[in-house]
Amino acid sequence: xxxxxxxxxxxxxxxxxxxxxxxxxxxxxxxxxxxxxxxxxxxxxxxxxxxxxxxxxxxxxxxxxxxxxxxxxxxxxxxxxxxxxxxxxxxxxxxxxxxxxxxxxxxxxxxxxxxxxxxxxxxxxxxxxxxxxxxxxxxxxxxxxxxxxxxxxxxxxxxxxxxxxxxxxxxxxxxxxxxxxxxxxxxxxxxxxxxxxxxxxxxxxxxxxxxxxxxxxxxxxxxxxxxxxxxxxxxxxxxxxxxxxxxxxxxxxxxxxxxxxxxxxxxxxxxxxxxxxxxxxxxxxxxxxxxxxxxxxxxxxxxxxxxxxxxxxxxxxxxxxxxxxxxx
Numbered sequence: 001x002x003x004x005x006x007x008x009x010x011x012x013x014x015x016x017x018x019x020x021x022x023x024x025x026x027x028x029x030x031x032x033x034x035x036x037x038x039x040x041x042x043x044x045x046x047x048x049x050x051x052x053x054x055x056x057x058x059x060x061x062x063x064x065x066x067x068x069x070x071x072x073x074x075x076x077x078x079x080x081x082x083x084x085x086x087x088x089x090x091x092x093x094x095x096x097x098x099x100x101x102x103x104x105x106x107x108x109x110x111x112x113x114x115x116x117x118x119x120x121x122x123x124x125x126x127x128x129x130x131x132x133x134x135x136x137x138x139x140x141x142x143x144x145x146x147x148x149x150x151x152x153x154x155x156x157x158x159x160x161x162x163x164x165x166x167x168x169x170x171x172x173x174x175x176x177x178x179x180x181x182x183x184x185x186x187x188x189x190x191x192x193x194x195x196x197x198x199x200x201x202x203x204x205x206x207x208x209x210x211x212x213x214x215x216x217x218x219x220x221x222x223x224x225x226x227x228x229x230x231x232x233x234x235x236x237x238x239x240x241x242x243x244x245x246x247x248x249x250x251x252x253x254x255x256x257x258x259x260x261x262x263x264x265x266x267x268x269x270x271x272x273x274x275x276x277x278x279x280x281x282x283x284x285x286x287x288x289x290x291x292x293x294x295x296x297x298x299x300x301x302x303x304x305x306x307x308x309x310x311x312x313x314x315x316x317x318x319x320x321x322x323x324x325x326x327x328x
Contacts, residue, residue, distance in 0.1 A: 002038070025048070032098075059083070069108070071108070074094050112164070130200045143305060146264075151196070163243060167245045246261075258275070260279075260317060264309075275317070
């Protein structure tokens with residue numbers, strides 16, 4: 001690990017100001033991702049601005065929904081009564097991520113900011129446009145079993161590794177951020193992460209120095225019928241090959257509206273509005289779910305070693321929707 005300056009922020013404005021003033025500074029919250037990246041010499045900040053003393057960990061009812069502090073720990077969030085009762089999909093997604101020890105340290109804001117687990121990104125001896133723009137994408141023609149089948153570009157085929165964000169996309173969350181000049185702005189969650197395009201080094205649409213202060217969840221009609229399914233190589237300490245955040249708003253046996261978000265298949269959580277439209281007004285049945293799964297995966301573009309994700313994705317969608325609808 002390279003030497004760095006340590007700064008303890010006294011306020012959100014001071015934190016945003018300190019990072020904005022230094023192009024090589026990073027925020028430090030739980031540290032579960034940034035410290036690993038620094039140890040591997042992937043990230044090389046010369047200053048870490050510690051956020052842990054800031055009062056940004058409150059989880060409270062707000063505006064008919066819930067506001068979740070960016071510094072609330074993943075464990076606290078998953079177990080909070082407001083989340084368990086009204087947003088069980090989020091609880092399930094958080095619990096599916098990482099391990100108990102990591103969830104006790106990881107913060108909600110940091111969870112959104114975690115970087116890909118592509119082996120070429122972590123191996124500094126290999127080319128990676130995300131780590132060093134212009135060097136090439138080692139995974140494009142390399143071993144790409146865990147990589148994207150949607151939204152990738154010639155510059156990058158990496159996937160977003162998180163679970164919590166998949167649920168947040170289904171729940172149409174809004175991210176609140178503080179700028180260096182003390183202003184706040186909001187970002188709809190579906191606009192928060194980026195596809196790689198020509199700039200895969202940019203994971204999100206945050207400007208340097210902008211600080212996540214909260215995640216706002218609107219009132220949800222999906223509490224009774226939702227399910228998070230994560231398919232991985234082993235039961236723990238593994239990232240998703242394919243994940244599905246599925247939610248249904250049912251009127252009797254008819255689907256009023258649906259949410260289908262795939263994880264592990266793109267550079268950001270991949271919401272299938274096409275599958276959701278295919279489900280709207282249909283009976284909650286395995287046949288309807290299979291039709292929606294076909295629609296969701298029809299435009300997939302697998303790489304040399306990950307075509308299995310297409311069929312796996314279809315089956316995962318059907319299984320998640322069956323669980324959400326209580327038919328399985």
